[in-house]
Amino acid sequence: MTDISAKDAISISFVAGSMVGTMAIFISIFATGLENPDIIFSLRAGIVTGSTAFLLILSFALYRISEISEEGDFREDRRRAETDFLRSTLSPIEERVRLRGSIWDVNERVKRSRGVLVVDLRGLDPSSAAALCERLIDGRESLRRVKLRTGIIGKESDSNYDPGIRNAILQRLKIDAERVNWQVIQNSSSVTLRPMGKAPSLRLWATRFGIFSIPVTIVMALAFRDLAGYGLQDQGILFGASCGLVISALAATYRDRSS
Numbered sequence: 001m002t003d004i005s006a007k008d009a010i011s012i013s014f015v016a017g018s019m020v021g022t023m024a025i026f027i028s029i030f031a032t033g034l035e036n037p038d039i040i041f042s043l044r045a046g047i048v049t050g051s052t053a054f055l056l057i058l059s060f061a062l063y064r065i066s067e068i069s070e071e072g073d074f075r076e077d078r079r080r081a082e083t084d085f086l087r088s089t090l091s092p093i094e095e096r097v098r099l100r101g102s103i104w105d106v107n108e109r110v111k112r113s114r115g116v117l118v119v120d121l122r123g124l125d126p127s128s129a130a131a132l133c134e135r136l137i138d139g140r141e142s143l144r145r146v147k148l149r150t151g152i153i154g155k156e157s158d159s160n161y162d163p164g165i166r167n168a169i170l171q172r173l174k175i176d177a178e179r180v181n182w183q184v185i186q187n188s189s190s191v192t193l194r195p196m197g198k199a200p201s202l203r204l205w206a207t208r209f210g211i212f213s214i215p216v217t218i219v220m221a222l223a224f225r226d227l228a229g230y231g232l233q234d235q236g237i238l239f240g241a242s243c244g245l246v247i248s249a250l251a252a253t254y255r256d257r258s259s
Helices: 006-032 039-069 073-099 126-138 165-176 202-228 233-251
Strands: 110-113 116-120 146-149 182-186 190-195
Touching: 006 039, 006 202, 039 202, 073 110, 073 116, 073 126, 126 165, 165 182, 165 190, 202 233
Parallel strands: 116 146
Antiparallel strands: 110 116, 146 190, 182 190
16 A cells, blocks of 8 residues: 555645535536526535535545554564565566576565555566566465556657566466456556455444444535525435435445555
């Protein structure tokens, strides 16, 4: 998992809350009529809705940060052990490349960036990249999230990446990634292997739901009461409370992707 601090959580929550609040303002203006819009009411609705989104996202993010921080020094020790294990696992690839007259230093190519193990495939040929994937799959029990940097093919600065390595690793991962509980996520310059995670037990789900439901339901009910406008406050409260319960139920189902 990528490292996120409380400052990051506040920033992300603020941006998301601002976006939601802005959309709520425009929706309220359209709802009250463009010919004679109630600007004050729309601003109030936007502020309340944006603040609601901010608090919901922030509370969930801080909860996750608190869970992670409880692991303390054990987390750092586990990360170091995981990095050392991956370097040891991929050391035969370094030897394989050396025998072919090239250099691929496992200590230099395997690093951790913002909490995620990154393997730089620069300098590998397709067959070596496929062999590297086999080593990763064999060592899956001791690994969590791993990012394989393949370079942006066709970009001059990434000319040291073989154009065939991306297809080679994707073909290999297509066979066994799901079997070892890895989800394959692709972007333009890398392929990330992320644990699919374990669904929470009924007891854990109920505990999370109990923690989230009260504040979320109250805040959502108040927010939709203001959005509903005069004469429809009761309907707004019921709708907001229902949405709060649904959101709490969904938030409580998030998977543990630490293994």
